[in-house]
Amino acid sequence: MRIAVMGAGSIGTIVGAYLSAHGLDVELITRNQAHVDALNQFGARITGAIQWTVPVRALTPEHMLGTYDLVLLLTKQLQNREVLTHLLGYLGPHSIVCSLQNGIPEAEVAAIVGPQRVIGGSIEFGATGTKPGVSCLTTSLEHLRQYAFQIGELNGQMTDRIYVVASILAHVGGTHISQNLVGTKWSKLWLNATFGGLSAALGATFGEVIDDEVVIRSAVFLSHETLKVGHACGVQFAPLFGFDVGSCEIHQMNDVITYRDMFRRVISPGRAVKSSILQDLEKNRPTEIAYINGVVTRLGQEQGIPTPFNNLVVKLVRQAEKTHSLPSFDYLPYFDDLLADASF
Numbered sequence: 601m602r603i604a605v606m607g608a609g610s611i612g613t614i615v616g617a618y619l620s621a622h623g624l625d626v627e628l629i630t631r632n633q634a635h636v637d638a639l640n641q642f643g644a645r646i647t648g649a650i651q652w653t654v655p656v657r658a659l660t661p662e663h664m665l666g667t668y669d670l671v672l673l674l675t676k677q678l679q680n681r682e683v684l685t686h687l688l689g690y691l692g693p694h695s696i697v698c699s700l701q702n703g704i705p706e707a708e709v710a711a712i713v714g715p716q717r718v719i720g721g722s723i724e725f726g727a728t729g730t731k732p733g734v735s736c737l738t739t740s741l742e743h744l745r746q747y748a749f750q751i752g753e754l755n756g757q758m759t760d761r762i763y764v765v766a767s768i769l770a771h772v773g774g775t776h777i778s779q780n781l782v783g784t785k786w787s788k789l790w791l792n793a794t795f796g797g798l799s800a801a802l803g804a805t806f807g808e809v810i811d812d813e814v815v816i817r818s819a820v821f822l823s824h825e826t827l828k829v830g831h832a833c834g835v836q837f838a839p840l841f842g843f844d845v846g847s848c849e850i851h852q853m854n855d856v857i858t859y860r861d862m863f864r865r866v867i868s869p870g871r872a873v874k875s876s877i878l879q880d881l882e883k884n885r886p887t888e889i890a891y892i893n894g895v896v897t898r899l900g901q902e903q904g905i906p907t908p909f910n911n912l913v914v915k916l917v918r919q920a921e922k923t924h925s926l927p928s929f930d931y932l933p934y935f936d937d938l939l940a941d942a943s944f
């Protein structure tokens with residue numbers, strides 16, 4: 601089976617390294633020439649939770665040839681139209697495109713490459729590209745082994761191909777098949793909007809987010825808003841890391857303390873994680889904020905559900921994008937002000 605890791609950046613470098621190390625026929629594709637050169641010359645180097653260098657085959661999109669049986673889509677959603685249109689020339693009738701991006705891109709991916717080719721999934725570990733050829737695994741190895749991916753068919757069926765793709769991704773880490781892909785993608789959206797959003801809006805690691813009392817309480821409200829909007833849209837949130845995300849709506853003030861303590865426990869294996877939105881701000885690039893907290897604010901508006909914490913995250917990240925500045929804990933008072941008036 602010919603496999604393409606389309607978008608070999610922070611996550612794709614690690615995925616490509618594991619698949620290459622297991623002898624699979626895999627190509628790591630990125631437009632980033634310096635990264636391609638370093639990967640081919642020195643191998644894919646993983647740092648952080650594991651120190652490992654693996655010989656890989658890397659190329660830029662212009663050098664793609666033939667058809668791929670499986671494409672792991674790991675570019676950012678911002679580039680989907682361009683990337684998927686290019687990809688069309690390298691897909692056969694039975695090629696599978698597995699969209700592993702954050703947010704809920706599957707409808708757009710299916711519209712371009714054809715719904716019959718698409719399966720979806722979520723990534724449940726973190727990575728930070730540090731320099732060409734190198735990616736830091738920011739989640740513990742133990743977590744990766746247990747919870748790396750959830751994947752599923754758009755219609756939830758247990759097909760032969762979903763087992764095949766799951767067995768391939770299992771070379772990277774724990775891979776679970778979901779029969780509720782919408783719920784799986786929304787549970788990941790919950791993680792991104794809550795902890796990824798705060799990491800981006802305050803320039804912080806997940807460890808810094810859970811350690812601060814104002815920030816962790818803000819996380820409980822961000823979580824509440826995302827769940828309320830999701831539930832109003834008919835979403836049944838799937839378990840994430842074996843944790844029942846969907847039950848964390850706030851119903852009484854005591855719940856804030858209960859969920860604060862619960863979130864600290866659930867998030868602690870990812871203390872070193874820096875959200876991919878923050879990584880893009882640090883690289884002075886546009887972020888996926890519109891596809892993450894932006895989804896919650898947009899659908900919240902449609903459903904008549906106020907989302908002040910998500911609105912603030914979007915505003916701070918947008919401001920950082922526009923002014924080419926990096927957010928910091930200096931923005932904490934904005935969250936403190938919201939907490940003073942927070943309702944549920």
Ligand SMILES: NC(=O)C1=CN([C@@H]2O[C@H](COP(=O)(O)OP(=O)(O)OC[C@H]3O[C@@H](n4cnc5c(N)ncnc54)[C@H](OP(=O)(O)O)[C@@H]3O)[C@@H](O)[C@H]2O)C=CC1
Nearest residue numbers: 607608609610611630631632674675701702723726727876
């Ligand atoms: N990083 C993380 O911890 C996590 C990320 N995710 C999700 O996974 C996906 C990938 O994220 P991440 O690895 O952080 O992203 P990166 O930006 O690190 O990697 C994307 C790669 O795709 C390349 N690329 C961009 N445009 C094109 C193009 N047109 N053709 C070919 N290659 C292209 C980029 O090159 P260049 O460097 O030039 O931009 C880069 O090498 C995102 O949807 C993200 O939300 C999910 C879980 C965790």
Ligand SMILES: CC(C)(CO)C(=O)C(=O)O
Nearest residue numbers: 725726792796873875876
């Ligand atoms: C690291 C993680 C898992 C959570 O925010 C992520 O998905 C991201 O930052 O893109």
